Amino acid sequence: MTPDKLKTILLVEDDDKLGRQVRSHLTEAGFEVDWLRHGHDALAADPSQYGLIVLDLMLPGTGGMDVLKHYRGQRCDVPVLVLSAKTDAAIKVRALDLGADDYMTKPFWPGELVARVNARLRRPLANAGDSIEIGRLRLDQSARRLFVGEESVDLTRVEFDLLLALARRPGVAVERGWLAEHVLDPERDGTGRTLDVHVSRLRRKLGDRAVCLQTVWGVGYRLEPDA
16 A cells, blocks of 8 residues: 555545544544545445545445445455444444444544544555454454364354454454444343453464463453464
């Protein structure tokens, strides 16, 4: 990805006031922003021309989920940050399953948005096509299967979503609260207090590769590629 491309962001947001605010904050941070307001226009855009996409879910014409699915269906690996008022855990998990790299809920602090954009662009792309490889771990997103070396490992829905969320941010400490909010279903999986149980079970299934799933005390968890 060229330096110029890294500084170009596609914003897909139909709310005029919010769109102006996001564009202003990103422009002040040194980015060039192309702003689209309609889902159909987003479908027609070439996402490969951008370093990152900020995508709303509630769009006229074609919804953000369909736009995201369309981009990933084109084998587009440009990072996508979903910016949405929807807080339902199932919707967040679906967005991540479709290939979103991050999910922010409205309202939000402009500084946090800029920080997440910069953090995402500083990290190399971890996924090639539909698979993500971290050392000897390979996650097949379509089949929702984990391979450790050549061996297939059966995971529960929560275990796979947890590992996938960490694999999309290799080497980055992900907060427990964020993982609980984006991975756990509060009606079915409990709250953040159950997250440690899922991590413990996942480590047992990873076997000798459990060393790469690290606890960051006082913060959360990190998937370390070089461990």
